[in-house]
Amino acid sequence: MTSNTELSKKYVELLKVINNRTVNKDYYILEVECSHDISNILPGQFVELLVEDTRNAFLRRPISIYDVHPERNTMDLLIQIVGEGTRLLSKLKKGDYVDVMYPLGKSFSIIDSGKKALLVGGGVGVAPLLYLAKKLQKNNVEVHILLGGRGNDNIIETSNFKKYGKIYVSTEDASIGEKGFVTQHSIMQESDFDMIYSCGPDPMMRAVAKIASQNNINCEVSLENMMACGIGACLCCVTPTTSGHQCVCTDGPVFNTEVLEWNK
Amino acid sequence: MNLAVKIGDLEFKNPVMTASGTFGYGPEFEDFIDINRLGGIVVKGTTLHHREGNAYPRMAETPSGMLNAVGLQNKGVDVFCNDIYHKIKHYDTNIFVNVSGSTIEEYIETAERINELDHIPGIELNISCPNVKEGGMAFGTSCPSAVAVTHAVREVYKKTMVVKLSPNVTNIAEIAKAVEGVGADGVSLINTLLAMAINAETKKSVLSTITGGLSGPAIKPIALRMVWQVAQAVKIPIIGMGGIMNATDAIEFMLAGSTAIQVGTANFIDPAVTIKIIDGIEDYMRRHKIDDVNDLIGGML
Numbered sequence: 238m239t240s241n242t243e244l245s246k247k248y249v250e251l252l253k254v255i256n257n258r259t260v261n262k263d264y265y266i267l268e269v270e271c272s273h274d275i276s277n278i279l280p281g282q283f284v285e286l287l288v289e290d291t292r293n294a295f296l297r298r299p300i301s302i303y304d305v306h307p308e309r310n311t312m313d314l315l316i317q318i319v320g321e322g323t324r325l326l327s328k329l330k331k332g333d334y335v336d337v338m339y340p341l342g343k344s345f346s347i348i349d350s351g352k353k354a355l356l357v358g359g360g361v362g363v364a365p366l367l368y369l370a371k372k373l374q375k376n377n378v379e380v381h382i383l384l385g386g387r388g389n390d391n392i393i394e395t396s397n398f399k400k401y402g403k404i405y406v407s408t409e410d411a412s413i414g415e416k417g418f419v420t421q422h423s424i425m426q427e428s429d430f431d432m433i434y435s436c437g438p439d440p441m442m443r444a445v446a447k448i449a450s451q452n453n454i455n456c457e458v459s460l461e462n463m464m465a466c467g468i469g470a471c472l473c474c475v476t477p478t479t480s481g482h483q484c485v486c487t488d489g490p491v492f493n494t495e496v497l498e499w500n501k
Numbered sequence: 502m503n504l505a506v507k508i509g510d511l512e513f514k515n516p517v518m519t520a521s522g523t524f525g526y527g528p529e530f531e532d533f534i535d536i537n538r539l540g541g542i543v544v545k546g547t548t549l550h551h552r553e554g555n556a557y558p559r560m561a562e563t564p565s566g567m568l569n570a571v572g573l574q575n576k577g578v579d580v581f582c583n584d585i586y587h588k589i590k591h592y593d594t595n596i597f598v599n600v601s602g603s604t605i606e607e608y609i610e611t612a613e614r615i616n617e618l619d620h621i622p623g624i625e626l627n628i629s630c631p632n633v634k635e636g637g638m639a640f641g642t643s644c645p646s647a648v649a650v651t652h653a654v655r656e657v658y659k660k661t662m663v664v665k666l667s668p669n670v671t672n673i674a675e676i677a678k679a680v681e682g683v684g685a686d687g688v689s690l691i692n693t694l695l696a697m698a699i700n701a702e703t704k705k706s707v708l709s710t711i712t713g714g715l716s717g718p719a720i721k722p723i724a725l726r727m728v729w730q731v732a733q734a735v736k737i738p739i740i741g742m743g744g745i746m747n748a749t750d751a752i753e754f755m756l757a758g759s760t761a762i763q764v765g766t767a768n769f770i771d772p773a774v775t776i777k778i779i780d781g782i783e784d785y786m787r788r789h790k791i792d793d794v795n796d797l798i799g800g801m802l
Binding site: 246247248249287291292293294295296297338462463464465466467468469470471472473474475476477481482 | 522523524525529530532533545553554556557558559560561562563564565566567569571574717718768769770771772773
């Protein structure tokens with residue numbers, strides 16, 4: 238198993254928007270062109286985008302890297318409109334420039350060839366899982382992907398995920414896939430996975446981690462704490478761990494659930 | 502063109518410093534700037550013992566600013582001296598340690614340890630942290646306690662000592678004058694303003710601690726007023742801060758009476774902002790035909 242301990246050099250610069258693809262009314266994907274080599278960006282890393290409105294969106298917005306295209310040196314950022322900042326960013330058009338700090342944070346571990354992985358994403362939490370699935374598949378890992386949400390509108394990009402693994406879906410309103418939370422999906426009962434990777438709402442990740450632990454499966458989650466600097470300077474985004482408060486931005490966002498002290 | 506300024510006997514290559522708690526220890530920013538270009542850096546608030554700080558959430562974004570309630574999370578002075586110090590002592594800039602404590606004895610012991618470090622030319626005595634239950638701001642909000650801690654640390658700390666003042670007081674000039682009287686080489690102001698944020702949907706406080714410290718451009722006019730008031734009251738140099746986002750802001754603080762300035766929250770938005778501010782001050786001086794940056798200090802007409 239390989240994991241990312243040494244962080245690559247970070248940049249802050251204006252990047253050109255190559256495309257802004259609307260997924261549905263709540264989600265969009267920005268493709269930005271980078272001026273530095275991005276082939277070493279790892280799954281789970283994120284960027285911080287500057288919103289050009291200092292009154293209503295003072296701080297940068299942390300956004301997961303959804304996909305990386307080394308052949309044209311671009312990266313895709315999957316964004317959900319949740320507030321003023323992400324709404325303003327959704328207005329970016331092809332040819333615009335956006336101020337980006339990247340790449341930030343530590344990545345998911347890539348398990349060894351021949352192993353079996355389950356990726357569990359909820360809502361916009363699916364964002365870091367596509368690039369992860371791509372890297373796992375490249376490493377000959379058997380990839381299973383469970384996507385969950387409240388309803389059909391929250392299940393996005395399934396055709397893209399399909400390229401890298403077997404897809405399962407659950408919705409709370411049963412509009413698509415099995416009815417219920419992701420943790421109630423039948424695939425979660427299977428105990429022969431070597432790793433479960435998860436990103437989504439906090440209660441979902443806790444429930445996934447609990448099932449993983451019951452089945453003795455290693456589990457990594459990507460946390461989405463509120464953040465200011467993104468580089469470990471402000472100490473605002475901390476989470477309690479077995480080694481005390483750690484920064485989600487630099488010690489994470491990916492953590493093995495064994496080190497998280499979620500109940501503190 | 503001269504950009505150098507002095508606080509006590511200590512020379513700074515330019516007036517631009519970083520504010521404690523917004524710049525880590527320096528290495529966090531090495532990918533973005535040449536640390537050696539800065540006038541100085543003030544590292545994260547350091548206490549005698551390790552502190553875990555307050556529970557998450559510790560931050561809230563507010564209009565043109567943010568609240569924090571980190572609560573002086575740090576690994577304690579021993580880890581600073583034995584580990585962190587060796588990673589930053591090569592910087593060619595004035596490294597200040599921001600010293601905090603719950604009791605006067607803790608301030609003294611921490612300052613004594615820092616006094617032994619050759620490459621740390623000064624401390625910033627933090628008597629203004631609004632986010633700790635004991636000590637912190639309690640020392641900085643009355644003249645007798647501000648005098649007691651400043652005097653006690655002055656006895657043991659031989660290098661440059663700046664006292665960081667709280668804006669959460671009725672008369673900041675009075676506190677500044679009091680610490681000047683017991684040997685402070687300078688004062689830095691302002692620390693954050695005690696504030697809060699409520700989420701109307703959940704009806705809960707956004708911060709785990711309910712209250713926190715407000716920083717960012719939202720507080721700049723208040724900070725500028727306080728720097729100006731303190732400048733009328735003391736002879737020692739002032740390090741001004743509070744919402745400085747660019748060179749124009751920095752110059753305004755100097756015109757109000759600051760000898761140097763600190764950049765805080767802006768580091769979170771643009772990690773290279775300090776260098777842009779240094780370049781911007783030079784540009785301003787060229788445009789206004791000013792040869793010596795010291796001519797800006799208190800230069801408001």
